Amino acid sequence: MDSIFHEKQEGSLCAQHCLNNLLQGEYFTPVDLSSIAHQLDEEERMRMAEGGMASEEYRTFLQQPSGNMDDSGFFSIQVISNALRVWGLELILFNSREYQSLMINPIGLTLIHC
Numbered sequence: 001m002d003s004i005f006h007e008k009q010e011g012s013l014c015a016q017h018c019l020n021n022l023l024q025g026e027y028f029t030p031v032d033l034s035s036i037a038h039q040l041d042e043e044e045r046m047r048m049a050e051g052g053m054a055s056e057e058y059r060t061f062l063q064q065p066s067g068n069m070d071d072s073g074f075f076s077i078q079v080i081s082n083a084l085r086v087w088g089l090e091l092i093l094f095n096s097r098e099y100q101s102l103m104i105n106p107i108g109l110t111l112i113h114c
Contacts, residue, residue, distance in 0.1 A: 016030060019084070036083055037079050
């Protein structure tokens with residue numbers, strides 16, 4: 001690697017910049033992350049429909065805005081996690097049991113905090 005890639009922050013696209021800086025290149029655009037968010041929204045809609053499309057919970061769910069993205073450039077942790085999976089990487093939450101067990105025996109692991 002000749003130099004360290006750094007994508008300067010623009011607007012509220014923190015997820016995009018974090019991912020691209022972590023991966024050291026311009027790999028994700030807002031459109032890419034929006035596509036992942038829409039896929040997650042559709043999966044959530046299908047799961048909610050399993051409880052009955054006529055249910056009050058389902059109708060309420062459909063009226064809510066996406067929890068995976070918004071117009072300001074926000075993308076959820078689920079979007080970031082799915083984007084990392086494209087590269088064969090797994091996001092492990094800092095407060096998870098899995099992370100805590102890794103900290104007990106961290107030999108041979110590379111942990112990156114965003």
